[in-house]
Amino acid sequence: MTDRYAEHRQIARTLGVDAVALVPGPNFVRLFHQDFHSHERPLIVLVPVDGAPAALVPNLELRSFDLLKFEGEVFDWRDQTGYADAFAALARHMPLTSVAVEGQVMRVFVHHAMATAWPGLRVVDAERQISGLRLHKSPAEVAALEDAIRLSERALQRTLDQVRIGQTEKDIEQILTLSLFAEGAEEQSFGPIVAAGDNSARPHAHARADYAVKAGDALLLDFGGRKGGFCADITRTVFLGHASDEAQAVYDTVLRANMAGHAITRPGVTAHDIDDAVSRVMEASPYADRIRTKTGHGLGRDVHEAPYIMRGNHQIMEAGMVFTNEPGLYQIGSFGVRIEDDVLVTDDGCRSLTTFPKDLMILP
């Protein structure tokens, strides 16, 4: 019988710690095919180097936890009594001196509860190793990603068909959101970015209720639907009514940078190489001072995951990895342009899972 914890045990062994601790989130879902609303209630699974796992579970989640067909002891706790006793019982059941955790997922209150239950516990941030198990996407996972991307592209088309001068950024955000769910998204990958005019120059802008889009504006839409546990993440920048010469030149530069990223990507190049190829296009342009971000990030169950596509990251790209290629140029107070594709590394190159056109588009 296969041990579904084999990879996690290996991580613990390699790091020289007694166990891996998992909390609800993308790694948890990949392993157990179930997620939990966590909020103020800790839920934790401990996978030791050898032997049965153990878990700490809120009592009200026990019937949902049953769906995991969990192999080990479960220590439940009720809201009325709190979780300290359950942590103590878990610690007696599985003595630990060190543990590897997902540093970007686990919150400090769980960390503190563990430090109390296992005095002197050494907590190692193994985000990179644990989430690293998600680096290579299986064909089924790629298919799920493509499904999310296709529906997101249909939602984008639906949205652009409805955009009109005079709508606010918030209006357009609502159209985009409704379109995503109408096309079958189960969730949004993240709160979408719908930003026009000067707001498009903020890489992570928030839609404004008091700004109506006007002729000449850049309109940047960065969004994605999630389906079957996988996230799309797409950006397109369009123009309303007309695009100035400068806007066209900037758009062309960003598009060439994006294409340079596609062109260089194949197994064996590094994340550094890709960012370098993309960035060099923009650095050689008159707009070098408008660069504000790295080229991209991995994409899968989480909308930001490894590999991070940036200079200095010498991680070697391999077939099955998926990342965003999203160069942008942002002129503070004026406008920004970003073009973002989701790219799969293949055996002999790469394939853009995003297929939405990238020619400069001017909406009427």
Next chain:
Amino acid sequence: MTDRYAEHRQIARTLGVDAVALVPGPNFVRLFHQDFHSHERPLIVLVPVDGAPAALVPNLELRSFDLLKFEGEVFDWRDQTGYADAFAALARHMPLTSVAVEGQVMRVFVHHAMATAWPGLRVVDAERQISGLRLHKSPAEVAALEDAIRLSERALQRTLDQVRIGQTEKDIEQILTLSLFAEGAEEQSFGPIVAAGDNSARPHAHARADYAVKAGDALLLDFGGRKGGFCADITRTVFLGHASDEAQAVYDTVLRANMAGHAITRPGVTAHDIDDAVSRVMEASPYADRIRTKTGHGLGRDVHEAPYIMRGNHQIMEAGMVFTNEPGLYQIGSFGVRIEDDVLVTDDGCRSLTTFPKDLMILP
């Protein structure tokens, strides 16, 4: 000139720590009226007992951070170089031996970065104190909550009008989600729970794509829209086609428990008293063994916040507090019923902000 950090400085003083550290989330938004996509990039604001605050901000967020009109020094960092140097510079700028953090918001990787930058730092989980600043809702905040609740109720009506026997839980979830956004929600307060039949007996169920609702099923909908930063959280349980005698009796019990919660709530009673009054109704029924949760939780910018309405919590209720009154009875393998209102404590009692009817409803 008012010091917008006065409350946070007071918390630090009371706890005997050098500063409060805030990260993006509900407390951050309350203070600064801006939120940030955080993901893998730390952003932190330090508020010392006296003197100017300081911040660590990802470079690509600087133009969004400008909107805060921040009073102190800002240490930015770029993806390409990482955040360790910025943390070190922040630590030189503001030496700390102890800091209070939001334990349910801050993640372990930020905690680790702080522990590295300030060796020996004592990190105190002050979630209760910091989020406690959100306990009392101002009239404007109550109005924002009511706005979110009203639109959520309209979305519920819209959804129930469209529910048909033979739809899957996922179909109904999609209808509900589209209805929320169509009615003006900016986000969902949380991934909605749409559960029928045996799935309704899981307090935090996930909608199934392979279960079609059938006559006689309970259909539990727990959901809410977020608008203006505030969350609705409503549950209604309806029946399809017909409701068995047992279902009617269980529904009646839960409704009486919910009403008992409304009846007892006024300034001066404790969270314990409310849960006790609600629970006693269910404990005195033939269904006592189906109780699985506390009565409820506070509601505001976060969908789960203080005050937690449970026995053992002797927090005194005061005017301006808002909480969910959500008793439920869950029979594993059979069905569950939950009725959830959002309740405001007023000067002389309480007012249910939720006004959607609670009579047993049988959809055709």
